[in-house]
Amino acid sequence: MNINQQVTYLMRGVDYGDPATFEVMKKELRASLIEADRTGKPLRVYCGYDPRTSDLHIGHTVTMRKLRQFQELGHQAIFLIGTYTALIGDPSDKDKLRPQLTPEEAKINAETYAEQAFRILDKEKTEIRYNAEWLSKLDFGELIHLASNFTLQQFLSRENFRKRWDGEEPIYFHEFFYALMQGYDAYALEADVQVGGTDQVFNIITAARKIMTYLKAKPNIGIILPILPGTDGVLKMSKSLGNHIPLNxxxxxxxxxxxxxxxxxxxxxxxxxxxxxxxxxxxxxxxxxxxxxxxxxxxxxxxxxxxxxxxxxxxxxxxxxxxxxxxQKGELPDYIPDFKPHGEPLLLEILVDSGLATSKSQARRLIEQNGVKIDGKAVGDPYLQVNPDAIIQVGKRHFIRIIN
Structure with missing residues (x-):
């Protein structure tokens, strides 16, 4: 591709919500691509993923595919795992406080992220980084200097903070740190381009570029993409909402x-x-x-x-x-996994122990709503004893076969 074709390819599908911002980012991307072509030095392009849970879902792959496009054109993709930003959790798309993770929880969740990402990214051309490498080393003086670039009004004008303010819901001070931390990530990675969803406009276009300029670095170019709705078709895909499609x-x-x-x-x-x-x-x-x-x-x-x-x-x-x-034909799937009950083969216990339900309360709710079948018939007794070779079905897609 020539430079014009590359710009068109890489800007395909972007959504800034503002034509002027689109033109600025497009112009800067073109200039950076020309410079990379002249010097032979590939662009450093990154996107961050906070390990708030152990699973990535297909909503995360929207930004990964953009990283992959940069890889195809010879640039360096950086898959950043936010082991430190996850301790706060991005408040950008939330109208309430996120629960805080411990460093141990974030580390455990992050263990399989890279492996999952390689379903999209070229493993040989991907740099894996963890932002605890640099964020854990920032001292209080450096944090003061970074914070001096922003006003409270800038944060409170953001939609989700504004909703909480107007609704007299608490806004905790540590939540303001997230945008600073993400901006510092871009600086620490020497990023030329940062990819993110439309909920990241403030963090990428405002915070990161401001912090990089303050630290005497060239501000990164923001590539902003639409957010994939979950299986409900409305809300952002999220494991916490139960509307996600996991990669694993x-x-x-x-x-x-x-x-x-x-x-x-x-x-x-x-x-x-x-x-x-x-x-x-x-x-x-x-x-x-x-x-x-x-x-x-x-x-x-x-x-x-x-x-x-x-x-x-x-x-x-x-x-x-x-x-x-x-x-469409009412047949059973070719493969049904076997499950051996741990103790007495009671339906309620089997549903929880096998993972067909996340808790006893959810299991009871599924049974009450006729969402559980044994050998094709709905059952209503949570304490029913299930015989060997019985097939338990939950919902439309989940089956297990009981064995001794």
Whole structure:
């Protein structure tokens, strides 16, 4: 690609919410690409991921795919694991205080992040960093100097802080540190480009660039991308909300979860998660709008593409057939995992011990709502003894077979 093509490719899908900011970032990116081409020095491009939980989900991969595009053009991608920023938690998209993690919890959660990320990123061209390397070494004097670049009004004008202020909900002082910490990350990494979602505009475009300028470094370019909605089609994908599609799952589960997404969210998923070309995405959306393709069939195509992107074509096709067998033909899946009860084979205990329910209260709720079946029949007794060889089904996609 020539420089103009590279700029178009890398700015595809961005969303600043402001045409003027778009033009500034586009101009700066073009200049940086020209300089990189002239000197032969690749750009340093990073995105940070806080290990608030142990699993990444496909919402995280929106920014990873942009990192991958930079890699394809020969630039250095940095996958930053926020082992220190996770201790606070980004307040940008929250209307209440996040619970604080301990360093031990953040470290445990971070252990598999890099492995999960390599489903998208080129392992040989990815630098893995942890921001505890430098943030843990900042002293109080340095923090004062960094904080002197900002006013309380700047923070309180942000939507989620403003909502909490207007609602007389507490805003804790340590939450203001997050943007400073993220800005210092960009400086410590000597980043040329920082990638993030639309909830990161203040942290990237304002805080990071201001801090880097204050520390006599060239401010990084912000590449801002839309946020993928969860399986509810409305709220940001999040494990805490239960609307996420994890990377560490089976092809069948991923396919089924995409099929549960509302029709209205299909355009977002096609643009942000598939490997499709722009022409293919536009044709997909036109066919849905015109009725050329039935929404169910469109979603089948979408679910197969997304599953194939994280596994492979053969596994995605098998997941599709499994879905058809279960939900259109009423058949059981080819593979049902065995589970041996730890003690007395009571339904309530089995649901919790097998992971089909996260707690006894959730298990009772599932049973009360006729969400649990044994051998195809809904059951209402949480203390029912389950016999060997019985198949327990929870919801539409989760099965286990009881063994001695």
């Amino acid at each position: 799952t089976t092809p069948e589960d991923m396919f089924g979860k995409v099929m549960s997404v509302p029709d209205t969210a299909m355009p977002s998923y096609s643009r942000l998660v598939t490997r499709w070309s722009v022409d293919k995405i536009e044709r997909f959306e036109r066919d849905i709008d015109s009725g050329e393709i039935h929404p169910r069939d469109a979603k089948m195509e979408l679910a197969e593409e997304i599953t194939a992107a994280f596994f492979d074509e053969e596994k995605a096709q098998h997941a599709r057939q499994e879905f058809i067998n279960m939900f």
